[in-house]
Amino acid sequence: MDLPDDDHLTCEGLDLSAPPAPTERLLLIACGALAREILxxxxxxxxxxxDLTCLPAIxxxxxxRIPEAVEQAVLKHRPTHPHIFVVYADCGTGGRLRATxxxxxxxxxxxxxxxxxxxxxxxxxxxxxxxxxxxxxxxFLVRQFDAFVWEPLGLDRHPQLRDTYFGHYxxxxxxxxxxxxxLTTKAQDCAARLGLAFERRFTGYGDLETALTDA
Amino acid sequence: xxxxQDDIILADLDxxxxxxxxxDDLYDGLKExxxxxxxxxxxxxxxxYEILTEALVAGMTIVGKDFRDGIxxxxxxxxxANAMKGGMAILKPLLVETGAPKQGKMVIGTVKGDIxxxxxxxxxxxxxxxxxxxxxxxxxxxxxxxxxxxxxxKPDILGMSALLTTTMPYMKVVIDTLIEKGMRDDYxxxxxxxxxxxxxxxxxGADAYCRDAAVxxxxxxxxxxxxxxxAAMRA
Numbered sequence: 001m002d003l004p005d006d007d008h009l010t011c012e013g014l015d016l017s018a019p020p021a022p023t024e025r026l027l028l029i030a031c032g033a034l035a036r037e038i039l040x041x042x043x044x045x046x047x048x049x050x051d052l053t054c055l056p057a058i059x060x061x062x063x064x065r066i067p068e069a070v071e072q073a074v075l076k077h078r079p080t081h082p083h084i085f086v087v088y089a090d091c092g093t094g095g096r097l098r099a100t101x102x103x104x105x106x107x108x109x110x111x112x113x114x115x116x117x118x119x120x121x122x123x124x125x126x127x128x129x130x131x132x133x134x135x136x137x138x139x140f141l142v143r144q145f146d147a148f149v150w151e152p153l154g155l156d157r158h159p160q161l162r163d164t165y166f167g168h169y170x171x172x173x174x175x176x177x178x179x180x181x182x183l184t185t186k187a188q189d190c191a192a193r194l195g196l197a198f199e200r201r202f203t204g205y206g207d208l209e210t211a212l213t214d215a
Numbered sequence: 216x217x218x219x220q221d222d223i224i225l226a227d228l229d230x231x232x233x234x235x236x237x238x239d240d241l242y243d244g245l246k247e248x249x250x251x252x253x254x255x256x257x258x259x260x261x262x263x264y265e266i267l268t269e270a271l272v273a274g275m276t277i278v279g280k281d282f283r284d285g286i287x288x289x290x291x292x293x294x295x296a297n298a299m300k301g302g303m304a305i306l307k308p309l310l311v312e313t314g315a316p317k318q319g320k321m322v323i324g325t326v327k328g329d330i331x332x333x334x335x336x337x338x339x340x341x342x343x344x345x346x347x348x349x350x351x352x353x354x355x356x357x358x359x360x361x362x363x364x365x366x367x368x369k370p371d372i373l374g375m376s377a378l379l380t381t382t383m384p385y386m387k388v389v390i391d392t393l394i395e396k397g398m399r400d401d402y403x404x405x406x407x408x409x410x411x412x413x414x415x416x417x418x419x420g421a422d423a424y425c426r427d428a429a430v431x432x433x434x435x436x437x438x439x440x441x442x443x444x445x446a447a448m449r450a
Contacts, residue, residue: 092380092410093380094409094410158293158294164293168354
């Protein structure tokens with residue numbers, strides 16, 4: 001199966017969920033920014049009972065829209081997939097996604113956001129008091145830095161705003177899911193563009209794998 | 216908004232045209248033009264408070280409405296705010312001298328563990344524009360920081376801001392501390408930030424959740440007026 005490119009995952013998402021009839025298979029409704037990682041985990045672990053549909057990753061920049069988008073996806077797919085797991089953490093919804101999932105009777109990933117579950121929720125929480133001046137990027141967000149950070153913040157048009165946004169940050173932490181020297185170089189460039197110190201931290205898939213194992 | 220900026224000589228415009236042009240220049244985030252226009256109006260004998268309310272605040276209100284309606288986005292609002300700040304910097308000392316009307320006093324800060332201050336800064340600026348004295352505590356404020364400022368400044372309003380789901384619960388820590396110390400009813404507590412909503416504001420015991428800077432100003436005015444009315448009834 002060919003995974004669509006990142007631009008497609010950003011704007012359109014991904015739907016690999018269309019069985020002809022109701023199925024007992026587990027449907028993962030996920031953020032498009034996690035598509036590669038989830039498909040890799042499915043392949044590595046032989047989770048052949050899972051289907052995947054992804055919402056547009058750019059919802060990451062509009063957390064207020066995530067609960068409704070997830071709800072629509074659950075309602076759309078429930079007739080064919082009674083078993084659904086939502087592969088989002090809170091993701092800036094202020095508890096609203098959790099409330100939506102509870103109301104719909106579907107489970108979701110624990111934690112505040114993907115930065116936390118990639119690093120491991122317990123570890124992330126333990127270090128949060130010392131690291132709240134860190135700006136995090138994942139593999140996907142490094143690849144899509146312009147679409148998710150640079151352009152939406154208007155830095156392509158108004159570079160003078162950089163310190164208004166990032167003046168209180170001290171470093172960019174690249175949470176690497178994979179070992180990819182080219183991505184590390186790109187992440188370093190992202191840090192330089194934001195005027196931040198750079199740190200690479202290999203996380204692998206962290207709690208994402210555990211969450212999918214238990215789903 | 217205006218494409219023919221280079222052709223306009225601000226000093227040649229009459230007052231009404233100049234104020235309209237200031238609305239455009241605020242919308243377009245043109246700080247130098249705003250500063251020049253403020254100085255022109257001052258030279259023409261306008262009172263600082265008139266310039267503040269009729270040109271700057273009125274212009275930012277248009278920006279705020281278009282932001283709320285999804286016509287303008289954060290970068291444009293920040294540029295507009297920066298332009299307004301330029302005008303405010305000229306007017307502020309003059310407002311002190313000329314004794315502009317005071318609506319009340321606010322202590323505002325982003326909560327502990329949170330470094331995001333764009334929304335807070337916009338609220339602070341619009342509150343100042345509306346005639347409130349604003350004491351800005353900056354970012355990453357623990358309970359003691361808020362308490363010390365409340366003791367020292369005796370404001371009408373405490374404002375707290377948070378951008379993160381992980382930091383917004385700290386607002387309740389602050390409010391609970393105020394309750395424990397018997398101070399809660401001394402202040403109007405307003406909260407705001409992207410992940411918050413009205414339900415959260417109620418749940419933590421705030422007086423109100425304010426979804427944006429314009430709402431914060433209107434809410435603050437309403438609550439301060441109510442507080443003054445209650446004080447007058449007790450007197």
